Amino acid sequence: MTLLYSEIEEELRAAVRDLLADRYPPATVLARIESTSPYDADLWKALARDIGAAGLLIPEELGGAGASAREAAVVLEELGRAVTPVPFLTSAVLATQALVSADTDAARELLTALAAGETTAALAVSFAASPHVPETSGSAAVTAEGGTLSGRVTAVAGAEVADVFIVPASGALHAVDAAHVTVEPIVSLDLTRPISTVTFTGAPARQVSAGLAPLRAALELGAGLLASEQLGVAEWCLTTTVSYVKERHQFARPVGSFQALKHRLADLWMEIVQARAAARNAADALASGTDTATAVAVAQAWCGSVAVHAAEECLQLHGGIGMTWEHPLHLYLKRAKADEIALGTPGDHRQALARLADLPGPLAS
């Protein structure tokens, strides 16, 4: 087990970071979220095809890179650092992992299209679904009958840009083309990853897996890797805040020279040191398939709160400018707060640890 970054991982990080720095400074993100679609199709194409992000987790024989969760985690750190509005987590992690786990001919056919970056997918579950509580996925609301699906799933992320939906319904996993689905965007807290209500009305579907095990695998991988996105968000917030308090003068001193602020930033730095270790540990566990449940729950229980804390400190220590729409930090606060709920709250993951770490709760009374 190593919690460090390999050379290959650092090269991948550099490639993603260079692309985002060139094409996606924060001002561009701000302009984009006020356009008709927050997702940037051109950027996603470059990321998906040129860097191969779309097929990172897809086996090589299906045209993917055959990489592991460790590499995907590094991509998510960078996407978090730039709050990039691309469907990497929703398509290339969640939907892709469901199909990889399904391992059927129908799934493999879809994966080949996903690996080429021609198709984008979304897993039709609530983004608030906890991997520990399958009922929270919202899949009970959809039923399969005679090769068609009917029902409605709320709070689906990445739905607007999906060409195909991977839908859990009636105890199996199905694929439905977007042409047969009604997607209603919801005014969302996270402007860079909005949610939608997805409705199926007798939509023609093909089964990609007989059981729901692939759904659980996808939610666990998504939760574990979300920790790396949260790490990226938190790191941007700390770096940006440190730069600001060095420059900003009040009382004829940089405000960063006041001990009251320095101690808060030192504590935040330590939380991020711990978050990096936890996120790396989750990615490594998911890559090797050992100790995954505990590693994922620990990473989510910690990193979700750290990202929110980092964004909240970022806002407070920026003072008035932090409250303006013009400054990009609100994008990070909104992403961090939405991520805290996504794929299980920190409390959900702590609750799971009660079982995993053998720390049972009070007896029923």
Place this chain on the structure above:
Amino acid sequence: MTVDEAALKERARAFLAEHDPAATEPLGFLRARFDAGLAWVHFPEGLGGLGAPRELQNVVEQELAGTPQVDVGKMAIGLGMAAPTILIFGTEEQKKRFLRPLWTGEEVWCQLFSEPGAGSDLATLATRAVRDGDEWVVDGQKVWTSGAHHARWAILVARTDPDVPKHAGLTYFVCDMHAPGVEVRPLRQITGEAEFNEVFLTGVRLPDSLRLGEVGDGWRVAQTTLMNERVAIGGAPVRRGGGVMGAVADTWRQRPEIRTHDLHQRLLQYWVEAEVTRLAGVRLRQQLAAGVPGPEGSGMKLAFARLNQVLSGLDVEMRREEGLAYDEWTFRRSDSVDFFGRGTGYRYLRAKGNSIEGGTSEILRNIIAERVLGLPSEPRVDKNVPWKDLPR
């Protein structure tokens, strides 16, 4: 000479073949081990080492497991702080004189740094050393000195020039704890025991040959000692769910009647915090092993101090009536901290020292903010002011 793992193994085995630990008395065995360069392999040849990479020490420890060992608790100051400082700043004579009996445990060391008036601001210390021919005459009071009543030697920082700014007027010495004028008094702590001492120095005469480093260079020498202290305190490895967390979790599992929803929520939060701190320590050690030491070390002591305090506090609270009792307040000296041998009340009280000893958590936050994050320092009112003119 480059020493690799195989060569070290070979050397340790050859040493064992020549020195049967069962047939040699422990001190003789340790002396021979030192002379064979197997004490601390990263030290130079002739001084207990082989000039080998530090991480190869484990190879020797594995080969010599089960043989007589040094008491690392009692010798912590000598091994962890005095030795690395003597190695860097000592003369050849000083290294030859001090390092061998230090490592074998024949001579115990203590640390005379903190004073009643100089804690976090150590550089403002007031203990004077005045030159008198080939000797120095030392007067002052030191505090928080663990092991002073056993110690043969001490590392001492004293003021040799009060007319220059505080950092510039310090000199570092080895203090002879048997010299006339050295008086050691136990200092009783909130736990009831005396783990530490006050040390009064009255007209203590030290030969100039006990000076470590140049006159006026004491602050730089002391920095070496203090960096080693923080590494020693912050670097403790623990297994998942181990340490203080393990003690609390065991009680929790064994006694279902104490469980409440409120305690459960906090227990799970601390368990997660303990685990991410452990992982940060694992990652830090991996960085060190890969030769890329990160700044994370500065934070580990901060994190462990907080965890020990919140967990030991929870442990007392969740025991209710039992938490109202304390194992014993009898005034006694203790030679090392027996954290798990005592009751929960003791752990709660002793852990309060974790955020004070070896650099307070507040000072550590300053270090992180200034040296890791690069934030500007507070305006210094004592800068460029002669020490004697500072308000006290």
